[in-house]
Amino acid sequence: MNVHLKLENLQKTGSFKIRGAFNKVAQLSEEACTRGLIAASAGNHAQGIALAGQKRGVPVTVYMPVTTPKTKVDATRKYGANVKLIGQNFDEAYLAAREEQLATGANFIHPFDDLAIIEGQATVAMEMLQQQPGIDTIVVPAGGGGLLAGTALAVQAIRPEVKVVGVQAANSPAIATAFKGRKNDKLPFLPTIAEGISVRKPGQLTMDIIHRFVDEVVTVSEEEISATILLMLEREKLLVEGAAAAAISAVLHKKIPVDSNTVGVIVSGGNFDLTNLNHCLSMGTQLVENF
Numbered sequence: 001m002n003v004h005l006k007l008e009n010l011q012k013t014g015s016f017k018i019r020g021a022f023n024k025v026a027q028l029s030e031e032a033c034t035r036g037l038i039a040a041s042a043g044n045h046a047q048g049i050a051l052a053g054q055k056r057g058v059p060v061t062v063y064m065p066v067t068t069p070k071t072k073v074d075a076t077r078k079y080g081a082n083v084k085l086i087g088q089n090f091d092e093a094y095l096a097a098r099e100e101q102l103a104t105g106a107n108f109i110h111p112f113d114d115l116a117i118i119e120g121q122a123t124v125a126m127e128m129l130q131q132q133p134g135i136d137t138i139v140v141p142a143g144g145g146g147l148l149a150g151t152a153l154a155v156q157a158i159r160p161e162v163k164v165v166g167v168q169a170a171n172s173p174a175i176a177t178a179f180k181g182r183k184n185d186k187l188p189f190l191p192t193i194a195e196g197i198s199v200r201k202p203g204q205l206t207m208d209i210i211h212r213f214v215d216e217v218v219t220v221s222e223e224e225i226s227a228t229i230l231l232m233l234e235r236e237k238l239l240v241e242g243a244a245a246a247a248i249s250a251v252l253h254k255k256i257p258v259d260s261n262t263v264g265v266i267v268s269g270g271n272f273d274l275t276n277l278n279h280c281l282s283m284g285t286q287l288v289e290n291f
Contacts, residue, residue: 002262003251004132006124009240009270013047013075015196016124016147016268017111021048023120024109025056033058038106040064040097042090042143042196043072044269045111050079061106063097065089067195069273089189090143091200112146113203121150128264129158137260141247141268142166142175142217143197145206151266152213163257166210166217167250169225169242172198178207179217193276193283194225194242196269218255220246226284228252229272231291241272252291 008016025037036059039049046062053060060081064073067088076083087093101108110117124147125138138155142148148166155162168176171190177183192198202210210217228245231252232238240248244267250256251265 001260004264006128006266009267013051014269014271015044017044017048019123020117020120021052024116025052027116032107036106037109038097038101039109040094041111043068044196046076049109050076050081054080063093065093071273072271112144113205117146118150121147122154124266125151125154134262135264137163137263139165139247139250139265141197141243142168143199145175145202145210149206149209152209156213163215165256166214167247168219169194169246170219170221173219175202176217176219194246196243218250220249223283223287224249224253226280227287229280230284230288239270239272240267241269244268
């Protein structure tokens, strides 16, 4: 098959998240901006909101898990945000951010379960369909579901015959589980090198859209993600983070529909913590050799 990569790793702030962040912040009233912005993020949404707030002159506070890669924390601070590291994962940071929002009255900017955020993320697929009109399948990494839902809405509006396939880490498969109608009471929620899509509970709005318009949601293993990070470095000379590698991995390991001929893959971000490179080497080297 022909595979086209949409390189959001080269986007400002290093990921697609800047799209939804700017769309949301641009729609806030002047009165709302006086109360400041607060967000929770595993890293990329944090940078997007921090930059969007900086451009509009609005103070931003971001809650991030203590496990967030240092590169993402440092970048968020450089964009002017006040960063608070709390919790072991996104969900714990989210609860802490919500508590402060209730206490202060600041505007909470949800990383995925917000229509303005989803609309902003939809512009990725809109551009893909303009740039490569022959695409018959778009492959999308998914955590909370904002990018996947936005992609599905864009495709439905422009070319509904195009298949949309979501990809999750097998260690954090909340959307895949819900999409297939399985109970999540025994859902695995383990550490993953794709921390950007490690979300225990996806959005209600995003899941409604995903159920209606997404064709399939698949998972990839830690070994497959790690191997793809290495492969992209060696063959394409591109540094991609785990979430982006997950989507590419689904294509490499033939987990998308077999009748796909021209595939577009959203390479969602490139904010990779280089201290994890040894982990990739130990986990993925054997699979890379098979390619």
